[in-house]
Amino acid sequence: MVTFVDRVTLHLRAGGGGNGCVSVKREKFKPLAGPDGGNGGHGGDIVLVSDPQITTLLGYHRSPHRSSDTGGFGMGDHRNGFQGETLILPVPVGTVVKDVDGVELVDFVEPGMEFVVAPGGQGGLGNAALSSTKRKAPGFALLGTPGWEGDVLLELKTVADVALVGYPSAGKSSLIAAMSAAKPKIADYPFTTLHPNLGVVEAGEVRYTMADVPGLIEGASEGKGLGLEFLRHVERCSALLHVLDCATLEPGRDPISDLDIILAELAAYPVPEGQTPLVERPQLIALNKIDVPEARELAEFLRPDLEARGYKVFEISTVSREGLRQLSFALSELVEESRARAALEAAKPRIVLRPKPVDDSKFTVTVEGGTYGNLYRILGAKPERWVQQTDFNNEEAVGFLADRLAKLGVEEALFKAGAVAGATVMIGAGGGVVFDWEPTLTSTAELLTQPRGTDPRLDASHRPTRNQRRDEYFERMDAKAEARAELLRERAAGLWNDDEGFEVGSVPADAQQDEGVTTEDDDR
Numbered sequence: 001m002v003t004f005v006d007r008v009t010l011h012l013r014a015g016g017g018g019n020g021c022v023s024v025k026r027e028k029f030k031p032l033a034g035p036d037g038g039n040g041g042h043g044g045d046i047v048l049v050s051d052p053q054i055t056t057l058l059g060y061h062r063s064p065h066r067s068s069d070t071g072g073f074g075m076g077d078h079r080n081g082f083q084g085e086t087l088i089l090p091v092p093v094g095t096v097v098k099d100v101d102g103v104e105l106v107d108f109v110e111p112g113m114e115f116v117v118a119p120g121g122q123g124g125l126g127n128a129a130l131s132s133t134k135r136k137a138p139g140f141a142l143l144g145t146p147g148w149e150g151d152v153l154l155e156l157k158t159v160a161d162v163a164l165v166g167y168p169s170a171g172k173s174s175l176i177a178a179m180s181a182a183k184p185k186i187a188d189y190p191f192t193t194l195h196p197n198l199g200v201v202e203a204g205e206v207r208y209t210m211a212d213v214p215g216l217i218e219g220a221s222e223g224k225g226l227g228l229e230f231l232r233h234v235e236r237c238s239a240l241l242h243v244l245d246c247a248t249l250e251p252g253r254d255p256i257s258d259l260d261i262i263l264a265e266l267a268a269y270p271v272p273e274g275q276t277p278l279v280e281r282p283q284l285i286a287l288n289k290i291d292v293p294e295a296r297e298l299a300e301f302l303r304p305d306l307e308a309r310g311y312k313v314f315e316i317s318t319v320s321r322e323g324l325r326q327l328s329f330a331l332s333e334l335v336e337e338s339r340a341r342a343a344l345e346a347a348k349p350r351i352v353l354r355p356k357p358v359d360d361s362k363f364t365v366t367v368e369g370g371t372y373g374n375l376y377r378i379l380g381a382k383p384e385r386w387v388q389q390t391d392f393n394n395e396e397a398v399g400f401l402a403d404r405l406a407k408l409g410v411e412e413a414l415f416k417a418g419a420v421a422g423a424t425v426m427i428g429a430g431g432g433v434v435f436d437w438e439p440t441l442t443s444t445a446e447l448l449t450q451p452r453g454t455d456p457r458l459d460a461s462h463r464p465t466r467n468q469r470r471d472e473y474f475e476r477m478d479a480k481a482e483a484r485a486e487l488l489r490e491r492a493a494g495l496w497n498d499d500e501g502f503e504v505g506s507v508p509a510d511a512q513q514d515e516g517v518t519t520e521d522d523d524r
């Protein structure tokens with residue numbers, strides 16, 4: 001059974017945004033009362049929060065797949081989709097988040113820090129939001145974009161004031177148990193401790209934390225034993241306490257060579273940039289197990305040597321508790337010093353490196369040769385998002401995409417890159433959207449014939465004014481009178497005869513009745 005986990009790969013999937021809605025308002029006597037499709041809701045973000053209540057990544061080891069809610073889709077009557085709920089994942093203080101390439105994304109050094117590790121997708125606009133004076137009734141809406149999906153690596157680095165380092169079975173766990181309320185497993189076989197234990201020590205007014213890490217052996221910095229895994233935990237501790245076993249019966253081992261080997265391992269461990277190398281941190285030495293008579297003798301014998309090397313040395317026994325008090329106060333002094341130093345550093349104005357604001361309107365066009373001629377690939381945050389938002393089954397939506405791309409200058413860029421009509425264009429990396437470029441369709445011809453998004457049904461029905469109707473009436477009357485006059489003239493000229501059923505020189509009775517306009521002057 002795994003009892004402690006300090007490295008977990010999380011598989012995250014943030015919720016996608018909801019689709020926008022296409023809907024037309026209907027009212028009694030007004031069946032086409034304008035677009036009223038609501039927007040889709042945004043997908044929920046996945047947020048990591050450093051929480052002092054959490055001490056292990058075990059929960060994530062057991063269930064590493066986490067996903068947040070998707071946004072709701074928009075509905076008619078201007079109803080917007082609901083927002084997907086944010087998923088908050090609490091992580092222990094001291095967690096470092098890295099992407100799959102090992103690049104550090106965030107370092108949770110303090111409680112209460114937040115990091116949006118997987119942003120949710122954007123909700124799509126409904127046709128109400130897409131309408132404008134030029135586009136009165138869009139017959140399309142935007143799709144929601146998918147949320148961020150991928151893996152991140154969580155690494156837990158213990159944060160403590162003092163780290164206990166030493167060979168396996170030197171008595172590190174015994175020491176933390178004697179000095180604090182921590183209750184680690186203690187036994188006389190190597191690698192009893194498999195994960196760091198934290199304890200809080202009180203020395204007078206000062207309280208500090210102590211981390212008991214698994215034993216180190218030669219080659220630890222290269223990954224031997226459990227070393228490398230656990231040197232990571234030492235990385236976050238401001239002071240080190242070497243626990244040296246003076247009662248070891250193993251051949252070839254003595255406290256001095258133990259210390260040298262451990263120091264060499266600490267020196268070989270690469271700390272992240274900006275941190276003090278492990279060997280340069282304040283260090284004390286505890287010569288342990290002096291309740292054993294030979295050990296006490298050895299400790300007394302070694303003390304001057306170690307002091308000559310510049311170390312403060314304490315002879316202790318975790319069994320008889322001898323020397324623990326002095327050690328505890330000495331450590332508290334070290335801790336206070338380093339805290340004062342840290343406070344001084346914090347007071348200095350910190351240089352905050354912020355990522356450059358992303359100008360997402362930038363895009364690039366690259367030309368790639370292929371079996372079927374050149375492929376023009378368009379890469380950029382905006383074009384790629386727009387493609388995700390497009391419903392390719394809807395011509396109007398595709399047209400809207402074309403308009404947006406043209407407006408961004410993609411057409412121009414394609415021209416410059418040497419694309420001709422019919423060229424293969426792909427938006428996005430890998431399996432992006434491929435289409436044949438038809439420059440005229442997207443820019444001029446289509447726009448000339450009809451502005452996109454106009455529903456002919458919605459065009460205002462033309463009702464002539466009274467003046468117009470009067471003008472029309474007179475026009476019609478004039479035309480009739482003229483036609484009649486012509487007819488009579490022709491009859492008078494004898495173009496018409498009785499065979500046609502007309503009586504020469506007379507006006508048809510119904511014509512007179514109908515219009516009430518006299519034509520008598522003309523024919524008599």
Ligand SMILES: Nc1nc2c(ncn2[C@@H]2O[C@H](COP(=O)(O)OP(=O)(O)OP(=O)(O)O)[C@@H](O)[C@H]2O)c(=O)[nH]1
Binds near residue numbers: 185247292
């Ligand atoms: N006589 C004596 N034995 C001790 C003392 N301190 C620890 N021991 C014994 O040494 C053995 C190892 O102790 P641990 O505290 O488990 O040692 P450790 O350094 O944590 O070992 P790992 O976790 O394996 O790295 C146990 O059997 C302890 O009882 C001491 O002061 N005197």
Ligand SMILES: [Mg+2]
Binds near residue numbers: 186193212213
């Ligand atoms: Mg131990």
